[in-house]
Amino acid sequence: MYAVDIIQSFLENGNFKVEVKEENSSSFIILSKSLSDRTLPKIIINVRLKGDSLHVELVNSGKLRSEFILSSVFGLFGGNILLRKSEIKEKIEMLEEALLNHLDSKL
Numbered sequence: 001m002y003a004v005d006i007i008q009s010f011l012e013n014g015n016f017k018v019e020v021k022e023e024n025s026s027s028f029i030i031l032s033k034s035l036s037d038r039t040l041p042k043i044i045i046n047v048r049l050k051g052d053s054l055h056v057e058l059v060n061s062g063k064l065r066s067e068f069i070l071s072s073v074f075g076l077f078g079g080n081i082l083l084r085k086s087e088i089k090e091k092i093e094m095l096e097e098a099l100l101n102h103l104d105s106k107l
Contacts, residue, residue: 003054004028004047006106010099016043026050039088043095056103058096 004020007030011018016032023029030045044059 001026001028001047001049003049003056003103003107004030006103007045007047007056007099010102011043014095037091040091040095041088043092045099054107056100058092058099 008018008020011030011032014034015036016034019031021029021031026049028047030047032043032045034040034043046055046057046059048055
């Protein structure tokens with residue numbers, strides 16, 4: 001699928017290790033991990049083609065979800081962990097926006 005190739009190339013050019021798994025001919029999972037930013041969790045992207053529509057969804061990894069839960073608990077004792085949580089979330093949102101803009105420009 002051309003969109004999967006675009007996403008894979010975008011991530012690899014951004015210094016991510018990328019693995020693509022094909023679930024079927026119209027559904028793919030892209031697993032990626034930043035090689036340069038260790039604070040980012042594994043990024044999982046679901047790509048599905050339904051008719052004429054392309055659906056791209058970034059899924060938070062389990063590590064990110066657990067960090068959010070820990071941040072909520074430990075936030076009672078100090079703001080340092082909360083700051084890290086918001087920084088990670090912001091990085092992921094920036095990556096998602098850049099990826100979607102890149103896809104829009106290529107498709």
